[in-house]
Ligand SMILES: *[C@@H]1O[C@H](CO)[C@@H](O)[C@H](O)[C@H]1NC(C)=O
């Protein structure tokens with residue numbers, strides 16, 4: 001339409017609404033900032049890469065995100081798949097692991113097609129990737145859309161140094177990525193009705209660093225205004241790689257690496273870092289890795305000082321739980337029996353082609369590497385304390401054996417316990433003591449034929465068991481997991497998807513998987529875990545996690 005004169009404009013609007021009512025076109029959605037157009041994908045609609053924040057670039061780099069305020073004069077094109085936030089990506093092959101873009105704060109919405117339904121519950125999704133890498137596109141939605149039970153919203157948030165650099169003071173407080181997630185959740189609450197989503201029925205889910213993010217969002221007291229339930233898959237706020245100390249030293253070190261010299265204070269450092277390109281800043285991550293992608297989270301969540309503007313987290317998560325001041329909505333936390341296989345498997349690689357796997361090299365370098373592999377580098381006060389701990393855990397898990405393919409299983413158990421399982425138990429323990437709304441948990445034991453450990457190592461001769469993502473990627477498919485599902489996995493996948501759909505609308509906060517109803521841990525003496533295996537599901541009670 002080309003209406004220039006006023007009387008014609010009025011005429012055209014009238015014609016427009018009678019000839020093709022925008023209400024009739026499911027691809028056109030009206031938001032406060034204007035209209036957007038999504039895509040028809042056959043069995044579902046998508047509305048991708050919708051900005052929820054101002055671009056976090058220029059002056060807005062290293063600042064809390066600002067709500068999106070541009071107006072669209074033309075119809076916004078919501079058919080572009082989401083770009084990943086700029087990152088040093090473990091899964092990009094070769095020396096140059098730079099991927100993504102700095103301008104990346106968007107949500108992407110996927111809506112099933114079903115003409116007999118006017119609205120859907122909503123599942124908001126936070127991707128994993130150690131707070132360092134990954135993106136909204138890394139988890140697929142085809143599987144979920146085929147089942148047609150809910151609207152899915154994938155959130156992009158800042159990663160690595162751009163998302164988490166912190167000098168521990170009000171100048172550069174950190175946690176920008178978590179603040180992004182929170183703003184995205186507010187956006188979803190306010191706008192999802194325009195897409196046919198039910199703003200009262202929002203479930204937040206995430207895996208790994210996404211699971212930890214979900215937990216951290218829930219630890220905000222007003223979380224119940226943003227979602228009615230949450231699930232943290234294989235990642236929670238107490239995992240040792242989530243909240244780390246020592247961030248200030250790393251911030252200034254990064255400054256030196258990118259040519260800011262010895263910045264005299266945080267404000268000077270921040271100013272200098274803002275003058276550098278985002279690529280320079282993110283490429284500096286390589287200098288924080290001692291080999292391969294170790295430590296896997298050199299930049300991550302911090303406890304901010306109380307005077308930080310728009311602080312997200314000002315107390316250690318365990319203190320927040322003990323205070324009882326967090327979002328009182330039903331929450332589930334989960335683990336798989338060998339979660340740590342993701343990180344341990346990396347050591348099976350002959351990374352520098354010396355003819356020796358990293359695991360063999362570890363025999364000589366245990367005291368140097370273990371604190372980075374298992375994230376106690378900055379939590380021990382002295383070198384002696386650190387070495388004592390290294391000695392103790394080696395003895396506890398592998399005894400006097402050398403690290404070889406034969407002792408790999410025990411080595412992997414150490415990773416599972418320290419990086420995932422023990423802190424999941426600790427979290428559930430605090431929630432059962434101090435929480436008021438249901439706290440659920442499941443353990444999944446059903447190895448994928450090919451999961452992330454096989455993907456990383458290309459080894460078929462080692463038994464890894466049930467590794468990180470073997471459950472989650474049955475819901476949101478991922479390239480690291482074999483896409484061809486077995487019949488038992490098809491059944492589990494269906495149960496998981498129903499579990500999410502039902503949890504998002506449950507009035508009483510009940511969580512069910514197949515025929516099993518999860519038991520609440522709040523106030524309980526024993527841990528109540530739902531065990532999910534190839535055979536089915538079963539409620540079990542334990543004094544300690546199995
Ligand atoms: C469409 O929605 C109705 C009502 O919720 C449901 O009974 C039906 O199974 C759905 N159809 C498909 C194909 O998902």
Ligand SMILES: *[C@@H]1O[C@H](CO)[C@@H](O)[C@H](O)[C@H]1NC(C)=O
Pocket residue numbers: 291352354361
């Ligand atoms: C790489 O190989 C050399 C000798 O070939 C060895 O000294 C070194 O420790 C190896 N590992 C790493 C991680 O650099």
Ligand SMILES: *[C@@H]1O[C@H](CO)[C@@H](O)[C@H](O)[C@H]1NC(C)=O
Pocket residue numbers: 393396417418422544545
């Ligand atoms: C993890 O938990 C188990 C069981 O509670 C315990 O035996 C083990 O020592 C813990 N591991 C570490 C490293 O604390």
